[in-house]
Amino acid sequence: MTAALTTPAAPAAARPAGVPRQWRWLARLHRPSLIGGGALVLLAAAALVWLGGPLTDASAAAWKAYNACGFTPRCSYDQSAILLYKDVYNYVTFAVLAVPFLVAAWAGGALVGRETESGTARLAWTQGVSPARWLASRLVLPAVLTVAGTGLLAALHRWAWATGRDRIDTTKSWYDAATFHANGIVPVGLALAGLAAGALAGLVLRRATAALAAAAVAVGVLWGAVHAALPYLWPSVTRVTTLDEGPLGSGLHVGEGVLTAGGGRAAAPCLTSQMQSCRDTLADMGATAFYRDLHPASHYWPLQLVATGILLAVAGLLTYAAFRVLRRTTGTARG
Amino acid sequence: MTVPALEADALGKRFGRRAWALRDCSFRLPAGRVCAVVGPNGAGKSTLLALAAGLLAPTEGTVRVLGAHPATARPRVGFVSQDKPLYPQLTVAETLRMGADLNPGHWDADTAHRAVAGGDLDPGRRIRALSGGQRTRVALALALGKRPELLLLDEPMADLDPLARHELMGLLMGEAAAHGTTVVMSSHVVAELEDSCDHLLLVGGGQVRLSGAIDDLLAAHTRVTAPAGADLAPHEVVESRTTGRQLSAVIRPSGPLPDDWRAHTPSLEELVLSYLRNPAAPAPAPAPEILEAAV
Numbered sequence: 001m002t003a004a005l006t007t008p009a010a011p012a013a014a015r016p017a018g019v020p021r022q023w024r025w026l027a028r029l030h031r032p033s034l035i036g037g038g039a040l041v042l043l044a045a046a047a048l049v050w051l052g053g054p055l056t057d058a059s060a061a062a063w064k065a066y067n068a069c070g071f072t073p074r075c076s077y078d079q080s081a082i083l084l085y086k087d088v089y090n091y092v093t094f095a096v097l098a099v100p101f102l103v104a105a106w107a108g109g110a111l112v113g114r115e116t117e118s119g120t121a122r123l124a125w126t127q128g129v130s131p132a133r134w135l136a137s138r139l140v141l142p143a144v145l146t147v148a149g150t151g152l153l154a155a156l157h158r159w160a161w162a163t164g165r166d167r168i169d170t171t172k173s174w175y176d177a178a179t180f181h182a183n184g185i186v187p188v189g190l191a192l193a194g195l196a197a198g199a200l201a202g203l204v205l206r207r208a209t210a211a212l213a214a215a216a217v218a219v220g221v222l223w224g225a226v227h228a229a230l231p232y233l234w235p236s237v238t239r240v241t242t243l244d245e246g247p248l249g250s251g252l253h254v255g256e257g258v259l260t261a262g263g264g265r266a267a268a269p270c271l272t273s274q275m276q277s278c279r280d281t282l283a284d285m286g287a288t289a290f291y292r293d294l295h296p297a298s299h300y301w302p303l304q305l306v307a308t309g310i311l312l313a314v315a316g317l318l319t320y321a322a323f324r325v326l327r328r329t330t331g332t333a334r335g
Numbered sequence: 336m337t338v339p340a341l342e343a344d345a346l347g348k349r350f351g352r353r354a355w356a357l358r359d360c361s362f363r364l365p366a367g368r369v370c371a372v373v374g375p376n377g378a379g380k381s382t383l384l385a386l387a388a389g390l391l392a393p394t395e396g397t398v399r400v401l402g403a404h405p406a407t408a409r410p411r412v413g414f415v416s417q418d419k420p421l422y423p424q425l426t427v428a429e430t431l432r433m434g435a436d437l438n439p440g441h442w443d444a445d446t447a448h449r450a451v452a453g454g455d456l457d458p459g460r461r462i463r464a465l466s467g468g469q470r471t472r473v474a475l476a477l478a479l480g481k482r483p484e485l486l487l488l489d490e491p492m493a494d495l496d497p498l499a500r501h502e503l504m505g506l507l508m509g510e511a512a513a514h515g516t517t518v519v520m521s522s523h524v525v526a527e528l529e530d531s532c533d534h535l536l537l538v539g540g541g542q543v544r545l546s547g548a549i550d551d552l553l554a555a556h557t558r559v560t561a562p563a564g565a566d567l568a569p570h571e572v573v574e575s576r577t578t579g580r581q582l583s584a585v586i587r588p589s590g591p592l593p594d595d596w597r598a599h600t601p602s603l604e605e606l607v608l609s610y611l612r613n614p615a616a617p618a619p620a621p622a623p624e625i626l627e628a629a630v
Contacts, residue, residue: 021436028429029422119420122390123474126414127437127481130406331392331406 020128022137033110034145037102041149044095045156051088052160059085060167067169086170092160096153096182100190103146104219107198109212111138116206131330135199135322142195150188158183174297175252177227184304186226189311194219196318203325222314226307233306236293243273243282247290252303254293261286338402340366340485340517341387343543345396348382355541356382360396362536362546364519366484369511371528371549372521373607374538380521381417383538384487387519388414401484410441413483417490419474423463427456427473434477446510447480453502467494475503479510486511488520492527504531525604535603537610544610544618549603555619557588558601565596573616574609585609587619 027034058081066082069075112135115121125131161183164171172179181187198215205211231254239249240259247256247268257268266285270278295303341364348357357379364370372380385391386398389405389412400408421430431451435442451458456469465473471494478486486507492500508531511518519536522528535552537545545552556573563580570592575584585601592598601609610616 020439025433025436028433029424119416119418120422122385122388122414122416123420123422123477124437125390126388126409126412127434127477128410128439128441129437130409328392330390 020133022129022133023141026137026141030110033106037106037145037149040102041099041153044092044153047088047092047095048153048156048160051085051092052156052163055081055085055088056160056164056168059164063167063169082168082170085164085168089160089164089172092157093178093182096150096157096187097178099150099153100187100194100219100223101216103142103150103191104194104198104215105212107142107195108201108215109198109208111142112199112202113205113208113211114202116202116211117208125330131326132323135203135326139195139199139319139322143192146191146195147188150191151185154182154184154187173250174300175295180230180252180300181223181227184300185308186304186311189308189315190219190223190226193222193311193315193318196315196322197222200318200322200325203322203329222311226310229310230303230307231295233310234295234299234302236295237299239292239294241290241292243279243287243289245290246272247292249292249294249296251297252295252299254295256290256292258282258285258287259289259291261288265291337366339363339399340368340401341370341519342399343383343386343396344398346383346386346393346398347395348379348386348391349394355394357386357538357541360538360541360543362543364517364534364536364546366401366517367515368534368548369508369518369532370520370534370536371525371532372519372536372538373525373528374521374523374544375611376523378538379541380523380538381489384414384489384519384521385416387485388412388487390414408485410438411484413478413481413486415471415474415478415488415491417493419467419470419494421462421470421473421477424461426459426461427451427465428458430462430473431458431476431480434480438481441482443480443482446482447476450476450479450503450506453506468496468499471495472499472503475507479507482514483516485517485519488518490522491520492522500527507531525607529603535607537607539611540614544616545606547619552619553600553603553606555587556585556601556606557592557598558585558605559583559592559596559598561593561596565593571617571619574613 058078062078062081065075065077069077112121115124121134124134129137161171161179174180174183194215197218198211201211201214201218202208205214231252236254241248243258258266260266266287268290269281269285271290273279273282341362343360343362346357346360347355349355360383372383374380382391386393387400387405389400389409398405401411405412422433425433431444431447434447435444451472453472456465456472462470462473471491475488475491478488492504495503507518510516520528520532533549535545535547535549536543561567561582561584563577563582565582567575567584567586569589571587571589573585573587575582575586585606
């Protein structure tokens with residue numbers, strides 16, 4: 001508070017160009033959210049560690065006992081361990097996938113929407129903080145925390161899933177929709193897009209609840225779109241099988257059908273020539289083989305990277321739009 | 336000539352496709368004045384102040400603040416909006432500390448604390464627990480602590496009881512006088528501003544109806560009482576009314592008045608009301624000192 005002792009500097013040029021200390025106040029204003037969000041992340045992380053450690057061991061042991069039973073009529077294994085593993089796995093997967101929605105709702109409702117609705121944003125803008133700096137601070141620090149929190153949970157989820165993969169018979173496959181996303185970096189991209197969507201919604205709608213809902217819906221729509229486009233984000237592999245075998249190959253399916261003598265593709269009327277009626281139909285249409293387009297496990301990271309890249313591009317566009325909206329409403333000449 | 340504190344040229348603002356909140360506003364406020372922005376509710380006062388504070392972009396025309404674009408001038412301008420937004424979760428002391436942190440290099444903690452101290456406020460209380468008047472006090476403290484060259488206050492005294500209003504107005508005027516701050520404050524209660532302001536900006540129907548030094552404006556107008564049916568030409572008539580055998584009018588005389596007319600200087604409130612009641616009344620030519628300022 002030494003400023004009070006100095007004589008007032010009348011000309012603006014004489015003022016030192018100090019940078020406003022916004023971070024501290026951003027953290028102070030959102031302290032409850034920081035604590036609550038941090039607690040949620042830690043809780044989910046603890047659950048994931050529990051899942052990947054003791055629960056996986058217990059479930060694997062139970063499966064081992066079960067498989068050793070063979071056809072012995074009286075044989076005991078720890079069924080509750082298997083069920084507990086499955087339940088907890090489903091819950092934590094859900095928790096990891098819920099993070100982007102929570103980030104978006106918080107960004108729209110509390111971070112920006114509440115300030116534009118109550119007018120405290122204007123208070124900040126008429127202190128020494130320009131609107132652009134104000135928005136930048138509200139995006140950068142939450143973005144860093146979002147990446148750290150979401151990334152930690154997704155990494156732990158992948159670790160927990162991987163430790164159980166070969167030991168527990170009912171582990172979800174890598175291409176199971178929820179597991180596919182929760183194991184990778186898509187939630188991180190989705191959460192960042194949600195943060196930007198929340199900020200934009202808060203600036204445009206200027207209502208906390210409306211912005212909260214809009215941002216959460218935006219994340220849902222984005223995720224749906226990315227999930228629908230997922231099979232086409234990387235060139236797929238085609239596996240050709242005989243008419244007798246039917247379409248084969250496990251992985252993320254893109255499409256399947258029959259290859260005809262002319263080299264064309266057609267929808268499969270039925271799935272094996274071992275049945276008389278099917279064999280006749282296939283012969284009629286000149287089918288020579290079944291095919292299946294799919295992504296093998298090796299395509300997991302390329303698919304994740306492309307999907308996350310798209311989400312990051314969307315997040316970038318939303319951020320750009322938010323700054324544009326802010327500049328247009330406040331008439332800020334420069335950042 | 337010094338740079339005017341506030342200068343608008345054909346300024347207009349429209350929200351969405353709705354009607355214009357403010358249109359074709361041109362005026363000039365010399366630095367160092369205490370200016371009252373007067374007008375009925377919904378006249379465009381808040382819009383004008385938000386434009387000057389760089390919180391809104393004009394739809395047309397320009398506004399210059401301390402000779403600069405409002406966005407550039409923002410660090411030198413203090414603003415308190417009508418609803419006095421503050422962070423409800425912070426305490427009074429924290430709010431002032433935030434002011435210090437957000438205004439590095441030009442924060443006057445003494446002034447800010449003095450503004451708060453007068454209200455017998457516990458610094459540890461949260462903003463959400465304060466009364467409307469106490470919030471106004473904290474909002475003013477934030478604006479004053481910034482030590483602005485131009486202070487824009489939108490209905491600043493609306494929530495205050497007469498005692499607090501008097502005390503805060505005194506503090507405000509003291510600070511303004513000590514630092515040569517230009518103050519622009521809006522109100523729809525003319526009497527609230529009459530004692531402390533030396534400049535008037537009358538806004539009605541989204542337009543500037545009157546602008547100038549209050550003394551000049553009052554001197555340029557005369558309230559006359561004349562026999563009914565008297566011819567008011569060639570004087571410019573703002574308002575005239577006939578009751579019984581008497582005609583009373585507010586005019587801008589353009590020459591000596593007949594001897595049988597009783598004439599006196601109108602009060603500020605009379606002047607303001609006569610213009611507001613008569614939207615068609617012609618706006619006077621800019622007062623000489625304003626023309627001078629334009630050079």
